[in-house]
Amino acid sequence: MTSFPPAPARLGRFVLHRFRPHLYVTYGLLWVLALESTAVAATGRAWRPSGATWVRVTSVVLALLFLRMLDEQKDLAHDRVHHPDRPLVTGAITAAELRGAMAVITVGAAALNAALSATDALLLLAALGYGLLLAALERLSSAVRDRQLLGLAVTYPVQVVLGAYVYGSLVAAGTVTGDWRGAVLLALSACVFLHFEFARKTAWEAPPGARLYAADIGPRRSALVTAGFAAGAVGCQVPLCAPDGPLGLLPCLAVALPAWGTRRFLSARRGAWPMPTAIGFVVATYLALITRAVLWP
Numbered sequence: 001m002t003s004f005p006p007a008p009a010r011l012g013r014f015v016l017h018r019f020r021p022h023l024y025v026t027y028g029l030l031w032v033l034a035l036e037s038t039a040v041a042a043t044g045r046a047w048r049p050s051g052a053t054w055v056r057v058t059s060v061v062l063a064l065l066f067l068r069m070l071d072e073q074k075d076l077a078h079d080r081v082h083h084p085d086r087p088l089v090t091g092a093i094t095a096a097e098l099r100g101a102m103a104v105i106t107v108g109a110a111a112l113n114a115a116l117s118a119t120d121a122l123l124l125l126a127a128l129g130y131g132l133l134l135a136a137l138e139r140l141s142s143a144v145r146d147r148q149l150l151g152l153a154v155t156y157p158v159q160v161v162l163g164a165y166v167y168g169s170l171v172a173a174g175t176v177t178g179d180w181r182g183a184v185l186l187a188l189s190a191c192v193f194l195h196f197e198f199a200r201k202t203a204w205e206a207p208p209g210a211r212l213y214a215a216d217i218g219p220r221r222s223a224l225v226t227a228g229f230a231a232g233a234v235g236c237q238v239p240l241c242a243p244d245g246p247l248g249l250l251p252c253l254a255v256a257l258p259a260w261g262t263r264r265f266l267s268a269r270r271g272a273w274p275m276p277t278a279i280g281f282v283v284a285t286y287l288a289l290i291t292r293a294v295l296w297p
Helices: 008-018 021-041 051-074 076-082 095-114 118-140 142-146 148-155 157-172 180-200 213-217 219-244 246-268 275-295
Strands: none
Touching: 008 051, 008 095, 021 051, 021 157, 021 180, 021 275, 051 076, 051 095, 051 118, 051 157, 095 118, 118 142, 118 148, 118 157, 142 148, 148 157, 148 213, 157 180, 180 219, 180 246, 180 275, 213 219, 219 246, 219 275, 246 275
16 A cells, blocks of 8 residues: 655655756746746846745746646656656556645745745645636546647646736846836746747657657648747747847847757658757757846846
């Protein structure tokens, strides 16, 4: 009989297998720091991380883990057929154990944010609640469950809500005043993520069981959408960074990576999108924004 919540060793193995820290933790860290630093720098003030910054980073990483655990349960039927080695399929961890861990994450993250403000706690709980709502919607709607683009349109906003949590936390703390730049920041992070999301599901051939956007709209159109999101990210950076002069626009140079990735994918006419360019675009964009905020307030 398994323990509830899961034993640390079982949960640890699940995290290492399905929530690779070097990817998810790094992404959550860079995302929050880029959002916060750019929001502050856009007001013309210097930015340095504070204790509240690390609460936001920890909360976003925990929320991403919560959503990963939720996705694991939503995808169980598909994984039984196409990914029989995954922990929930093999019994390395159970759905009840994952739900127990999700409850612990919810209580811990809410308590952590309540120490900052009630607004912070409510914004974070809204993101987790949206994830649960999506899980219920996918169970009820085969269209949302099976149609890739519709599923993305319905599920992606949970990332927007997480971004709104970070920005709303800054507003609640009085660090920034909410204005149009918040919407541009959220659009920027959306474009950066969606470039990566489309890149990882864009290929000339679809392996058995793969859920690719390219299978729905064709590889060329999928490639153009992927490149379009990178261009959108650059377009969002211009109004935020242009007031700093030419040096402030240095983060825009990261677009060279998706440009090269697009050219390579379209010219190859086989294989998948070169993922190092997509991952590099996320890392380079966020690191450049953080560096800009530190060096050019």
